[in-house]
Amino acid sequence: MPLMVATASIVQFDAVRKRYGDGPLVLEGINLAVAPGDFITLIGPSGCGKSTVLKLVSGLNPASEGGLTVLGTTPKQARDRQAFIFQDATLLPWHTAEGNTELPLRLRGVTAAERKAKAREMLALVGLDKVSGYYPRQLSGGMKMRVSIARALTLAPELLLLDEPFGALDEMTRNRLNEELLTIRERSRFTAMFVTHSVSEAVFLSNRILVMAANPGRIHAEVKVEFPYPRRADLRATPAFQARVNEVSRLLHQVELPIHA
Amino acid sequence: MKKTPSILLWILPVVSGVLFVTLWYAVRSGSGLQSWILPTPGEIIDAAWREHTRLLRAAGNTMVGALAGFLLAGTLGFATALLLGVSRSLRAGLYPWLLVLQMTPVIVLTPIIVLWAGPGLPGIITVTWLISFFPIVANMTQGLVSTDMNHVALFRMANASRLQEMLLLRVPSAMPYYLAGLRIAATLAPIGAIFGEYMVGNSAGGSGGLGFLVYSYNTQIKIPALFATALTSCLLGFIFVAAVSLLNWAVLHKWHDSYERDDH
Numbered sequence: 279m280p281l282m283v284a285t286a287s288i289v290q291f292d293a294v295r296k297r298y299g300d301g302p303l304v305l306e307g308i309n310l311a312v313a314p315g316d317f318i319t320l321i322g323p324s325g326c327g328k329s330t331v332l333k334l335v336s337g338l339n340p341a342s343e344g345g346l347t348v349l350g351t352t353p354k355q356a357r358d359r360q361a362f363i364f365q366d367a368t369l370l371p372w373h374t375a376e377g378n379t380e381l382p383l384r385l386r387g388v389t390a391a392e393r394k395a396k397a398r399e400m401l402a403l404v405g406l407d408k409v410s411g412y413y414p415r416q417l418s419g420g421m422k423m424r425v426s427i428a429r430a431l432t433l434a435p436e437l438l439l440l441d442e443p444f445g446a447l448d449e450m451t452r453n454r455l456n457e458e459l460l461t462i463r464e465r466s467r468f469t470a471m472f473v474t475h476s477v478s479e480a481v482f483l484s485n486r487i488l489v490m491a492a493n494p495g496r497i498h499a500e501v502k503v504e505f506p507y508p509r510r511a512d513l514r515a516t517p518a519f520q521a522r523v524n525e526v527s528r529l530l531h532q533v534e535l536p537i538h539a
Numbered sequence: 540m541k542k543t544p545s546i547l548l549w550i551l552p553v554v555s556g557v558l559f560v561t562l563w564y565a566v567r568s569g570s571g572l573q574s575w576i577l578p579t580p581g582e583i584i585d586a587a588w589r590e591h592t593r594l595l596r597a598a599g600n601t602m603v604g605a606l607a608g609f610l611l612a613g614t615l616g617f618a619t620a621l622l623l624g625v626s627r628s629l630r631a632g633l634y635p636w637l638l639v640l641q642m643t644p645v646i647v648l649t650p651i652i653v654l655w656a657g658p659g660l661p662g663i664i665t666v667t668w669l670i671s672f673f674p675i676v677a678n679m680t681q682g683l684v685s686t687d688m689n690h691v692a693l694f695r696m697a698n699a700s701r702l703q704e705m706l707l708l709r710v711p712s713a714m715p716y717y718l719a720g721l722r723i724a725a726t727l728a729p730i731g732a733i734f735g736e737y738m739v740g741n742s743a744g745g746s747g748g749l750g751f752l753v754y755s756y757n758t759q760i761k762i763p764a765l766f767a768t769a770l771t772s773c774l775l776g777f778i779f780v781a782a783v784s785l786l787n788w789a790v791l792h793k794w795h796d797s798y799e800r801d802d803h
């Protein structure tokens with residue numbers, strides 16, 4: 279039975295620990311199985327290692343101990359099938375929106391014509407087909423993040439890792455991008471691991487929320503969010519939504535208390 | 540696209556220039572110095588006009604050496620920086636020696652250069668190259684190792700090869716640094732060529748360059764003409780800087796923040 283769970287998981291953490299060099303333990307005893315189609319959000323105080331979890335999955339950093347399987351293989355070998363969206367849009371300033379979107383294809387040696395068509399398609403998906411020739415400095419923060427999403431989706435990843443992608447945006451833009459992200463997911467069908475500081479964003483997007491604690495980073499509690507997808511903006515106004523937000527906030531308060539004590 | 544410069548940007552240099560020239564005249568009349576020790580700006584302009592055929596021909600000759608040395612430094616500097624950017628050990632192994640090369644006074648090296656490259660244009664080009672090479676290498680190398688770590692992570696995540704990372708990420712993001720290095724080299728190249736001509740002798744192009752004129756006006760105690768030669772070499776420097784500014788604009792204006800306009 280555990281074997282079946284392991285093979286069916288998109289991501290499987292077994293007693294994973296992580297420290298950087300000789301530093302203190304950043305993550306301790308992480309056990310986690312991400313199922314296909316999950317939208318898992320990691321939330322917790324600063325220093326709880328939530329971004330580190332994503333870095334381990336992406337293969338940017340290796341786990342120090344324990345087993346980590348991504349898409350049935352090692353994190354590095356699974357890179358072709360996953361994409362990372364960074365906190366800042368990380369667009370190359372010397373490329374247009376289109377040039378940035380086609381970058382993953384260019385790195386794979388796809389022909390120019392094919393790249394252009396695909397980039398156009400992805401930019402249309404995020405509603406930016408009209409500004410495909412703009413350079414990043416001409417785009418607003420929200421538009422840059424849309425380009426970043428489009429770029430991440432050009433290779434149709436099975437797993438999308440998002441590290442506080444909307445953290446720097448104003449709340450209205452953030453809400454709209456949350457809705458768009460879910461709409462895109464209806465079509466693109468990726469599994470997502472998402473890091474945020476915003477409780478309401480976590481509840482709106484995810485079917486599972488992992489509340490993490492710091493020193494060392496560990497999973498404190500899991501909250502299931504059972505609102506069916508597709509979710510619409512008006513979900514946020516319902517009492518059930520508010521109840522979930524309160525529940526997650528209460529858990530966060532628990533893990534943040536020791537710091538103030 | 541029209542850019543409206545702040546009017547002050549134009550007025551201030553003119554104001555400071557007028558003040559400087561006034562001060563110059565004041566010092567000259569107040570001190571009672573002779574024209575051959577401190578010529579007035581007017582006397583310098585006069586000398587420049589009298590000697591303009593020689594000055595222009597010499598400037599043309601100097602330009603050849605300066606341009607060749609500058610282009611050599613620009614291409615070799617780019618290539619060397621690429622090499623240094625590729626590996627930490629190459630950087631550790633070679634960079635100190637580049638510094639040593641830069642710190643050795645050119646005046647010491649010039650006789651050796653003449654010995655090896657021969658007098659005339661080859662020697663002048665070598666001196667020019669030597670003096671303008673290091674700022675280009677230093678800037679470009681700094682640019683290659685200053686790439687945004689998130690961009691590097693993005694490339695690693697996309698399984699980019701080292702070559703792709705270099706050509707598609709590090710080199711483009713180092714362009715502002717490279718161009719800054721070229722700009723410094725642009726001010727140095729004419730100086731290098733003139734110094735080279737002064738040291739290497741008058742054999743370049745028959746009539747000699749500005750460096751030869753410096754030598755000849757100095758021995759003839761034609762001091763206003765010497766000042767006019769300095770003025771001419773400044774103009775040469777300005778041509779170089781203007782050319783690099785144009786290149787800078789062509790490469791960067793579309794995307795780089797230094798060309799950000801306030802109107803959007």
